[in-house]
Amino acid sequence: MSKQIKVALIGNPNTGKTSIFNSLTGLNQKIANYPGVTVEKKEGVCRLSRGTKAHIFDLPGTYSLNASSMDENLVVELLLNKNHKDFPDLAIIVSDVENLKRNLILFTQVKDLEIPTVLAINMSDRMKYKGIELNIEKLEKELDTKIILTTNRSKEWVGDIKNLIENYKELSSKIFLDTSIIEPEYFNNLKKIFPNQKLYKLWVVICQDVNFSNVSRQEIENTDFEIKSKSQLKRLQQKETIKRYQLINNILNEGQIIDSSKAQGFRAKIDKILTHKIFGYLIFLMVLMAIFQSIYEWASVPMDLIDSSFASLADWVKINFPSGAMTNLLADGIITGVGGIVIFIPQIAFLFMFISILEESGYMSRVVFLTDKTMQKFGLSGKSVVPLISGVACAIPAIMATRNIESWKERLITILVTPFMTCAARLPVYLIIIALVIPDEKIFGLNYQAIALMSLYIIGFVTALLSSLVLTKILKIKKRSIFVMEMPNYKFPRIKDVFYTVFEKSKSFVVEAGKIILAISVILWVLATNGIGDKFENPRNYITENVQEISQEEIQTLEASIKLESSFIGYIGKGIEPLFKPLGYDWKIGIGIITSFAAREVFVGTLAVIYNIDNYDDSVGKKEEIKKIMARETDSNGNKIFTLASGISLLLFYAFAMQCMSTLAIVKKETNSWKWPILQFIIMTALAYFISLISFQILS
Amino acid sequence: MELNIQNILVVTSLILAIIFLVKKFSPKKTKGNCLNKDCGCS
Amino acid sequence: MPKLSDLKKGEKGKIVDVSSQEIPMKLLEMGCLPGNSVRLIQQAPFQGPIYLEVNGSYVAIRKETAKLIEIELSK
Incomplete structure (x- = not known):
């Protein structure tokens, strides 16, 4: 095996390090967590000539080796430990051409660790426009390094960097400052x-x-x-x-x-508007509304496509595979269950895309600047805005994004309240329930269903703020008011970088959730199609209606539902029904809620699997949309299950309950204690139960 | 339940699913880094 | 001696002294050091953070921190 060269990409935040990383590695990259800490580790492979490979590590952005946060600790830890398996053979320090002075602090520090170092001066295409001239030869000599001018506009420099990596042994590793x-x-x-x-x-x-x-x-x-x-x-x-x-x-x-x-014409002009004491806030509101609007508008086309594809796939499997238990599991359990989550990929991808654009363009820092004072009133930091907004996509990366909040108290509160934000996993649940119980009519040109959805987002946000207010009062942690934030330059996000982020994040979201849903679907299906006792074996004997008077089809439906009720899942469901009855749910929804504790989006998959078995109909040979089946559901007295009262109670339950194991695991890691995730789980879930109970009792 | 290939497959997937979930959600040991302190800039 | 927090929008000053014990290291690394000039670009409403240019870096800090930095006003 040829030797692999290990390269560390190091640089200040906002220097375009990730663009360089993407240019060197393409899609040959993986994001993993460093063991034990939830710091993202991005690693990619870059092919050099003669079959050699370079492993490129994109390290978290840092201003210096005086580490002050977890992300920065990691950089220092790696660079100091020669025995670390990722210890670099050389370091590429990425710096921004507009602020060489500050970027060189980090460069000289890395150099003093006697690691061979290359200096990449990024965004060099802006030099002329900014009135900057560099004497590269002179700088190379004085800094005792090789300098590469990099830019997003062309690719010529990629070859030069690869050359330097290949010949890293010729690089100087002399110290800069004694x-x-x-x-x-x-x-x-x-x-x-x-x-x-x-x-x-x-x-x-x-x-x-x-x-x-x-x-x-x-x-x-x-x-x-x-x-x-x-x-x-x-x-x-x-x-x-x-x-x-x-x-x-x-x-x-x-x-x-x-x-x-x-120098600063463009930046100053934009800042004047975006950080303006009135327009700044208005623009922020408009940006948020535009994002939500476009998510629903744009995502619906691919969503319908996915929906119909999965239905036909299930049909196709049933027809073309040899009939038997495994085929049924595949069609009714696995494909139905997984399809229930795949359909939300478009919306999730759009959400990740917008958040990545907001961050890449430099706009997010302006929002942080504008909101810091207001957020402080609630016990949060302006920097909490980033996690709260990302929380609309997923609480997991959002909680990881709290790491740059300096004050522990503000950071802890942000971690604790972020799960109230309406994450993408709640969306499938919301959409299906809203479609069932809220009329598709308009008032003043606004759709009731859209209003309902909007309100749920607002409820999530307001609850997050109110709970931080309460937490600030309760938590006895001394607070230091520290807040230092760089205001980066505005730049047009590079399409390629945005694409990579969206691709990586959506992939890991779907793969992670998909695996859980797959496993749960299998278990549910087995539990729902097996049972013991005579009622399960001979359901026909238990039909209360007069068998002579009803059609063959109705008999089949009744049989199926008796069979389901006496299956294993039926017994479990009936066992927990008393717990959920006061909230207006039947045992099937109860099962959905229980399985949702693995991840919220499992709810739709669960119901899809349960109802599908219940309504199994070979004669038609076509799957019905799950929504229609749910709309038909009645209890033993013939009353509809999904009414306005039970629907709203269910929506509120999902708005407040802490039903995401992965989030709890991240909270445990980030706070390094079981105390916080356990408290978070108990309080949020109790709140959800209580509020749903009240709302159902009032509405019904 | 008679013994045929389809049933065997179903039982196998069931076992795999249970193993996966148990592994996924069993608490792992973690190493903490930033304990209860202001761990931003200081 | 005027403090950095006394600076008004658009005004410039020169840093004279920083009480280094309480100032975050990160701010010093960004160039908030004695001798460097500083300009206030924007002030967030309700006594919110201030947005500065110092030593070629653009940075936002809270008023509390700005009070720890002594400056000399310049025209």
Whole structure:
């Protein structure tokens, strides 16, 4: 096997690191979590000449090696640990041409770790327009590195980078700044005690809160070495930063010319409108409404297509496969169950697309800026807006997006309330129930069904805000008011990058949910088609109606429903029915709710499987739409199951209940304690039960 | 239930499904990083 | 001595001193260091965060943090 070169992509946030990553790897990438922490690990393969491959790691954006968040810790941890399996052979530091000065701080720090380093200056096509001129030769010499000018406009640079990766052994790994000049006495002392360690590496370890496997803090603290207090360390870190800036400024004075008169026209103009104290908020509202509107408008075409394809697929399997238990499982259990979730891919993809555009364009930071004060009133941070908006797609990435909230209290509250936001998984449930119980009529040109859906989104958001208000009062955590956010440049999101994000996120959503739904469908189907006892074996003997008077078809339907009621699932359902009766649900909905605790969208799949078996009709040979079957459902007294009262109670239940194991798992990881996910589960579910109970009792 | 290939397949998928769900939702050990503290910039 | 929080929209100043103990490291790394000039671009409503240009970086911080940075007004 040829050797694989490991490359770390490192850079400040918003430098277009991901574009470079996509250009180098194409779709050969996978997103995984680093073990134990929920930091996304993006890894891709880049093919070089002569069959060699480079593994590219897209590390989280960081401003420096003075790690202050989990994401940044990860970068530091990787770069310090030579034994780490992903320890890079070389690092590519991606920096933004418009802010070289700041980007070079990180560059020089990585260089001081004696890792071979390439400097990629991104968005170089904007140089002229911004009035920037670079003397590459001079910079390469002074910074002792290779520089590649990269851009989204052309691809020429890709070959150059690949060349450098291939010949990484020729890159310089000399340090940039002699660490000991920060404070000679202290550092020379350090050098004496650890003669075998690299000085800068030692310094980074001393400053961090994390342990690194080969030089541990303890080891340092155990020696008779003079330990500095936290504030002394901070002063030294500040000194280091100033020193680095001095050196960088000297280099840039010679290697970079900026004509500042050209600089900031576009940005200033847009900022004037988007952060305006009135227009800013109006525009934000309009953007949100436009997003929701287009999700429903655009997604309906592919959704109908998927719907009919799955119905015909199930029919086709029934006709063409040898008849038997497995074929029935495939058609009634698996295809029906999985189809119930696949249909929502278009809406989910659109949602991910809009969120990715908002973030990539730089607009999201303006929203954070505008809303910080308001959110603080509710105990949140402006930065909570990003998780809350992403929570409309899925709470899992949303909770991961809370990581850049500096204050632990604000972050914890954001994590706890984000699941109230109406996530994509609730959508299937909402849509089917609304279609059943809310009339498809208009008032003042507005569709009742659309209003109902809109209200559910608002209920989710308002509940999230109100609960944060309550939580701020209850939680006894000291709060520090820290908030530092870069306001990135505006840029047109690159279509390719947006596409990759949407593709990756939708894929993982569908695959993750799909696996669970698949497994649950199988189990449900088996439970629903098997049973014991005479009632299950000979349902005909238990038909109460006079068999002579009704048609053959009706007899079949009655038989099927008696059989289902006396199957295993029927017994379980009847057992839990008393719990759900006060909310207006029958035992089948009860089963749907129970299975939904794995993931909400399982509800529709579950009902699809249960009702399908109940209404199984070989003579027609065509599957009915699940909606029609549900609309027909009646209880033993002939009353409709899905009425306005039970429907609304069900909608509210799904709005409030914490029915997503994956979210709970993420909360556990992010808060590092079982306490929060358990509390979250109990409180949200109890609230859901209580509110549904009241609403059903009032409405019925 | 008689023994035929279709029934065997169904039972196999059932077992696989149960194993998958149990594995998926059994709590795993995790390593914490950012404990109860302000772990943003400090 | 005027503080960064006293700056009005469009005004410029030069950083004189930062009380480094309470200031987040990230802000220092962005160039919020003595000697650098700073300009207030926008002020969010209701005493919300301020949006600054400092040392070529654009950054938003809360008023509480801005109070910890001493500046010298410049024309």
